[in-house]
Amino acid sequence: MSTHPVRHRRRGATLEAAILDAAWEEIAERGYTGFTVDAVAARAGTSKAVLYRRWPDKPELARAAIAHLLAADPVVAPDTGRLRDDVLGLLRRVNERRVGVAAALVANLGDFYRDTGTDLGTLRDSASTGGPSAMVAVVERAVRRGEVEQGRVSERIMRLPTDLLRMELLLGAREVDDAVLVEIVDTIFLPLATGGRAQRTV
Amino acid sequence: MSTHPVRHRRRGATLEAAILDAAWEEIAERGYTGFTVDAVAARAGTSKAVLYRRWPDKPELARAAIAHLLAADPVVAPDTGRLRDDVLGLLRRVNERRVGVAAALVANLGDFYRDTGTDLGTLRDSASTGGPSAMVAVVERAVRRGEVEQGRVSERIMRLPTDLLRMELLLGAREVDDAVLVEIVDTIFLPLATGGRAQRTV
DNA sequence: CTTAATAGGGAACGATGAGTATCTTATACG
């Protein structure tokens, strides 16, 4: 019925990437609950049949979309030679690139994990922040430089900055003001990590 | 058609409370998304018509259920005369009574607030923890006692314990181990609030 | 005892969306 002559028909990896991008955008905009297969197909400019030829059902599609996003866009901490700037840089990158990611993931993953059995805790690290892996590296460098005492920064303290940022993203559902990042680093993380000596160089 | 003779037919406020309790239990168990009007009616032992006679639609019902819960079960901090025990007591009460509350609320409210327009940030304080109000009181008492310096505890630091607990509840979706609460208070909150002097009396 | 409200039980309607099937047509590959 449609009179559209197909201009260009995508195939293989190109098509797949377009679909996964579309799927992610739907999740980010509508949340996992509002996320429909029809909408993804429409947004990707294709049809449901094509999706179902690749993924067995909706949860698998969502899973794939998230995995695709994470693979495409890993968050790495900068290496500035100063703990403060490393951590702040990490938070800034998360904040810039992951707006909507943490929010959408955490805000909607209640259902997602009900559907898929994926554990939320598992996603924490890799998913919304690049997580400990990045933070661990930052702290290890600081220890090597002698900037912080070995063993002073517990796992929980290490998670603190990204957890707090995630909290902000979650509650506000929009990009967090840079001043908040600075506050988190200067008034919370650094005092705990370095023992309260003035660290500020705002 | 049912052969059940109705033993006692509830009305008015009694019935309403039963419905709202049932509604809350559904939200806590299934999440806002899995929350169906049929299920609430069934759980409350009544019929949908009764619900629709009282609330215009599903989001309003959910709203009412949450409001009902919060009104019925305010979290108050204990007054032990020591900052540490007050904060820890507060966290424990939140942890006990609000399992599922913070989790269900935060994990599913993405949809809820999409539906209702309720702002997540607004719910933070009142909803899942009894929030700053309780914490503010705790800190004020500590200042009055001279236990902490006036002005040392910023708003963000004040939110820290409940925010971290909420994070744990959210990610784990189950009651948090008491050791975690102790860790939050002793290694994070107290050092920040009191300036790092040893405060522990575990 | 009478009457007006209102609870309870269902059935019914409409919308939405997952998943399937079919058909046509573009395109990669030989």
Add this chain to the structure above:
DNA sequence: CGTATAAGATACTCATCGTTCCCTATTAAG
């Protein structure tokens, strides 16, 4: 070119769920 493969479009089935209606039974009030 010619052919197998897969894309794109459309339409259909089936289940779920919000919302409305209707009818009967109960209860409070006078």
